[in-house]
Amino acid sequence: MSSELKVVLVGCGQIADGHVSEIQKLDNAALLAVCDLEPVMAEQLAVRYAVPHHYTDYQKMLAEQKPDVVHICTPPGSHLPLVKGAVDAGCHVYVEKPLALDYRESTELVDYVQKAGRKLTIGHNSQFEPPIMELRDLVARGVLGDCIHIESYYGYNMGGNFGKAILGSPDHWVHRLPGKLFQNNINHMLNKITELLPDERPEIRAMAWKHGGPAGFGDVRDDLGDELRVVIRGKDVSAYGTFSSHVKPVAQFARYYGTESIIHLDFVSRTVAVDRGATLPSAIGRLAAGFDQSLRLAGSAARNAARFLRSDYHFFAGLAHLIRAFYDSILHDAALPVAPRDILRIAWIMDEIFAQIHGATS
Amino acid sequence: MKILVTGSNGFLGSAVVKRLLEGGERGIRCLVRPGSNRRKLDVLDAEYPGGIEFLTGTLNKPADCEGAIDGVDLVYHLAAAMGGAPAEMFAGTAVATKNLLEAMAASDRTIKLVHCSSFAVYGVAQLGRRGMVDENTPIEPRPDKRDLYSHTKYVQEDLVWQYHRKSGIPMVILRPGVIYGPGGPPMSARVGLNLFGIFLHLGRKNALPLTYVDNCADALVCAAENCRFEGEVYNVVDDDLIGARAFLDRYRKSVKKIPYVSVPYLATHLMSLAVEKYHTYSNGQLPAIFTRYKSASIWKGNRFDNSRLKSIGWRPRVSTEEGLRRHFEHLKSEATQ
Numbered sequence: 001m002s003s004e005l006k007v008v009l010v011g012c013g014q015i016a017d018g019h020v021s022e023i024q025k026l027d028n029a030a031l032l033a034v035c036d037l038e039p040v041m042a043e044q045l046a047v048r049y050a051v052p053h054h055y056t057d058y059q060k061m062l063a064e065q066k067p068d069v070v071h072i073c074t075p076p077g078s079h080l081p082l083v084k085g086a087v088d089a090g091c092h093v094y095v096e097k098p099l100a101l102d103y104r105e106s107t108e109l110v111d112y113v114q115k116a117g118r119k120l121t122i123g124h125n126s127q128f129e130p131p132i133m134e135l136r137d138l139v140a141r142g143v144l145g146d147c148i149h150i151e152s153y154y155g156y157n158m159g160g161n162f163g164k165a166i167l168g169s170p171d172h173w174v175h176r177l178p179g180k181l182f183q184n185n186i187n188h189m190l191n192k193i194t195e196l197l198p199d200e201r202p203e204i205r206a207m208a209w210k211h212g213g214p215a216g217f218g219d220v221r222d223d224l225g226d227e228l229r230v231v232i233r234g235k236d237v238s239a240y241g242t243f244s245s246h247v248k249p250v251a252q253f254a255r256y257y258g259t260e261s262i263i264h265l266d267f268v269s270r271t272v273a274v275d276r277g278a279t280l281p282s283a284i285g286r287l288a289a290g291f292d293q294s295l296r297l298a299g300s301a302a303r304n305a306a307r308f309l310r311s312d313y314h315f316f317a318g319l320a321h322l323i324r325a326f327y328d329s330i331l332h333d334a335a336l337p338v339a340p341r342d343i344l345r346i347a348w349i350m351d352e353i354f355a356q357i358h359g360a361t362s
Numbered sequence: 363m364k365i366l367v368t369g370s371n372g373f374l375g376s377a378v379v380k381r382l383l384e385g386g387e388r389g390i391r392c393l394v395r396p397g398s399n400r401r402k403l404d405v406l407d408a409e410y411p412g413g414i415e416f417l418t419g420t421l422n423k424p425a426d427c428e429g430a431i432d433g434v435d436l437v438y439h440l441a442a443a444m445g446g447a448p449a450e451m452f453a454g455t456a457v458a459t460k461n462l463l464e465a466m467a468a469s470d471r472t473i474k475l476v477h478c479s480s481f482a483v484y485g486v487a488q489l490g491r492r493g494m495v496d497e498n499t500p501i502e503p504r505p506d507k508r509d510l511y512s513h514t515k516y517v518q519e520d521l522v523w524q525y526h527r528k529s530g531i532p533m534v535i536l537r538p539g540v541i542y543g544p545g546g547p548p549m550s551a552r553v554g555l556n557l558f559g560i561f562l563h564l565g566r567k568n569a570l571p572l573t574y575v576d577n578c579a580d581a582l583v584c585a586a587e588n589c590r591f592e593g594e595v596y597n598v599v600d601d602d603l604i605g606a607r608a609f610l611d612r613y614r615k616s617v618k619k620i621p622y623v624s625v626p627y628l629a630t631h632l633m634s635l636a637v638e639k640y641h642t643y644s645n646g647q648l649p650a651i652f653t654r655y656k657s658a659s660i661w662k663g664n665r666f667d668n669s670r671l672k673s674i675g676w677r678p679r680v681s682t683e684e685g686l687r688r689h690f691e692h693l694k695s696e697a698t699q
Contacts, residue, residue: 014449025645040460044452044517047506161447169420170396217397311644 005029005327008067010058010082011074012036012045014162015096015123019071020049022320029069029327035061058082062089069094069330075173076100076183080109087116092330094323096123097187098350099343102178106347110340121326121336122343125318126188128325130307131265132195132318134272135256138263139196143274145260147196150239154189155250156181158213158226163245170219179354182208182228182243186353189230189241190346192254192265199234204349206230208357211246230353270313271300364433366391368421368462369440373546374478374538376402377579378438383410385583391415393430393441402545421458427465431473437466438582440478442518448510455514460521467529475533476586479519481571481597482512483537487658491627495571496667497537497595507655523593532591538578538598539571539666543685544692546575549613552660553606554622557651561622564630565606568663571599574685577678581671588674596671600678600685603666609686616690617697630657 007029009019016034023031033053036042046054055061062070062085070086071094072079079100086093093113099122100106113120126132138144157163166174166181177183208228215222226245232238252267262275273296278285307313314320325337365382369375370392382390383406394400396418407414419426421441431437439462443454466473484495485502502508505516525531540550552570554563573581581598589596607624614620625633634652641650668676680688 012449014447017448021646038453038457040456040517040521041449041452044448044456044513048448048513161450164446165450168395169422171420171423219396221397308647311647314645314647 003028003331005068005330006065007031007069007071008033008035008061008065009071009073010035010061011072011078011096012038012041013073013075014165016045016071016073018316018319019073019094019323020045020051022316022323023071024049025320026324026327028331032065032067033061058085062086062091067091069327072096076177077173080105080112083109083120084112087113087118090118092119092326094121094123094326098177098183099347103344103347103351106344110344114340119326119330119336120340120343121322121329121338123319123322124187124191124338124343124346125316125322126267127191127195127318127338128321129267129318130270130304131267131272132192133321135195135263135265138272138274139256143261144256144258144263147237147256147258149257150193150196150237151242151255151257152189152192152239153242153244153251153253154185155247155252156185156226156243156245157250158245166224167221170217170221175220175224179350179357181224181226181245182357183350183354186228186230186241186243186350187346188252189243190349191342193232193239193241194342194345194349196256197232197234197237197239199237200345201348202232202234204230204232204352204356206353206356211244213245225357228353228357232349269301270304271297273297273300363387363435364389364391365436365438366393366430366434367438367440368393368430369442369478370394371398371400371403372440373543374541374575374578375438375440376406377543377575378440378582379403379414380406381576381579381583383413388413389415391417391430391434393417393419393421393426395420421462422453424461424464427461428468431462431465431469431471433471434473435471436474436476436586437462438476438478438586439522440582442478443514444511451510451514452517456517456521459518463521463525463529463531466531467525472532474586474591475522475531476582477519477522477533477535478582479522479535479537480512480515481537481539482508482515483519486662486664487655489662489664491662493664494667495597495664497597497670504655507653508659509656512659526593533593534585534589534591535593535595536578536582536585536598537595538573538581541573541575541578542689543575544688546689548617548693549609553609553613554625561620563606563610563622563624564627564657564661565610565663566624566626567605567607568661569603569665570606570609571664571666572603572682572685573598573600574678574680574682574689576680577685580679581676584671584674584676596674596676597666597668598671599666599668600680600682601668602682604682604686612686612690613693617693627657627661627663630661 034045034051035055039056042054070091072082073096076098083093166172174184208225210225211227228243230241254265256263264273278289280288328334329336443451484499505513526533553565578598634654634657637652
C-alpha cells in the first residue's frame, strides 16, 4: 500500500463537513471524491472543499476512484449495503454512528468487514476528545485506583442545527430509527461508560419520556422522547447515564469514582480535575480542598490555553484523532482505534435500552 | 389564474400573499411545511375568507412538489433556508428548488415562475468602491468564497436558469437587496456585526440596498403582471436609499442605544487578512468569519440601480423614510414587550 491513502466519502449531509475538513488536514490521505444520491448535495460539498470529483452513483465512484478508505456518512439504514459495497471493492470503512439499525445488523456488518480482512471504525469521535485521552493516562498511572462507579451526562441542544433539522421535518431519518433521537446520540453517553465498564452483558435499567418542548405538529415529532435515564451494573462497576434535551446550559461531562480519587471530565470546557479529598483535618481541610479543586481546574484551563496557542484546540479534536488513528491502523497495521467488541457492546446496550423504553414516548 | 406561493409564511412570502389578496386574487395555494407556524397566513385567511388554499407539504419531497403545482398557472418561489448547517441550507434552498423545477418541467401545463433571488448572486467583490450594481453586473464567479446564504442563492438561481434553458420553464427573476420592515431582520450585516458583545460598524457611509417588504412584494407581482417570462431579471431596491451609518444612527435613536466601534474599510480589509492568515496558520482553529473576499463583497460599498424595474411600472409604494419609521417602531415595541 502506498504511503498516502485514497479516500472517498458517501453521504453529503451535515456531518460530512467535519469529515472532509479533517481528512484534508492529513498528509497521509487524499480525499478524491464525494458521493450523494442528490447531485446538488454532492456538488456543493465538492465545490466548497475543492474535492476533485463528485458522484451520484456509489458503485461508479468505487470503480473509478479505486479508494483505500470509504467514509460512510449516510443515514444508518443504508450503512450495511454501503459497507458491503465498499468491502467488496477492497476498501476499509469508516462508518458514522449509529453503526446500523440494531445489534443484529451491527453484528452482520462487523462480521462482513472482518471476514474480508478489511478494517472498520465507527464515528465514536467523543471517545478521542482530549479529556478522555487525559483520563486514560490518569487511569494508567493508577490515579483513579479501581473504578467503582461512573456518571455520564450528555446534554443535547435541540435548538442546534441538527436538532432543528429533526424538529423541522417528520421525514427526517432520525424519526425512523428504532431508538429515534436517543439512538443517534447516546453513544456519546455510553462510550464514556464502556470506557471503564468491561462487562459484555451488564444489567440495564432504562426509562425515557418526552419532557416538553415543541408539540402540536400532529405527526411523529409530537412523540419524540427527549429525556433518558439509564442505570447500568456490571460485575465490579456500576454507572448512571443521563441524556437530557432540556437542561440549560447544554453540558457534557463524566465522573469516574475510583478507590483512589474521583475524576471529573468536562467535555464542553475540556477540563479535567482530580478530586483526592481533603488531606488536612477539620475546617482547614475543607477550605484547602476548595482551593485545591479550583487550582486543578485552573491548571486544566491553562493547559487548554497552551493548546490553543499551539493551534491544538480544534472543535473536531476527537474526530481528527479518530480519523488519524484509523488511517494509521491501516497504513501501519496498528490496532484499531475502536475495538469491534466495543462497537458491538454499545450496539447491544442500545438495543437493550430501546427494548425497555419502547412505547414510553408514544 | 391559479397561483402557488412557496415560502408563503415567511417574512416576504406573507407580504406577497397579502399583496395578491389585496389585488383580488383568491384561492392562492400556500405551501406550508408540516407543523410550521402559519400565524401570518391565518390572519390573512381570516381577513380574506377563501383567499388562501393551505397545502401542507415540503419542497424537499418531490411528491409534495407535484401536488403543489397541480392545476397551477403561476408560481411565486420565495422558499429558501435562512440559516442552519451548510447541508441543511443547500437542501432547503437548492434541492428544494430543484424538486420544484423538476415537477414544473414534468407537468403537461405551462407554469410560469417568478423566482425570488438575491443581490447576493452578484460578483461585487470585483467591482471598484462605489461601483454600480445593476442587472448587467457579472454574476458571482466564486460563490464558494462568499457566505453560505450567498452560495445557496447562487446555486438556486443557477438551477432556475438551467431549467429555463433545458425545459423551457417561463420565468422571471427578481433580485432584492436588503428586505426590511416589521417582522423582518432588525439589521443587515451590511451595517455591521456583533462580535463578542461589541458591535463593529463596518458599513459606515456605504449605501444600503434597502427594499421595504411591501415594496418588494409589489415588485414580484408587478414583474408577474408585466414581463414576458423570457428570463428577464430585475433588481429590487427602493428610492432614497440611506447609508449604513444613517441606519445605525436611527436604530440607536429609535430602538436601542447600542455601543459600537466604527471600522474604516481599510481596517476591515486588514482585519480580514489577519483572520485569513490565522485561519490558515491554525488549521482552522477559529472560523474565517472575515475574509478579504467576503469583506469586499459586503462592506466595500456600492451604488444601486432600480431603473429597469421602474421601466415595467413598479414604484415604491412606501417611502424609505416611512418604511424605516415602521421598521424601527416595530423593533422598539418588541424591545419594550
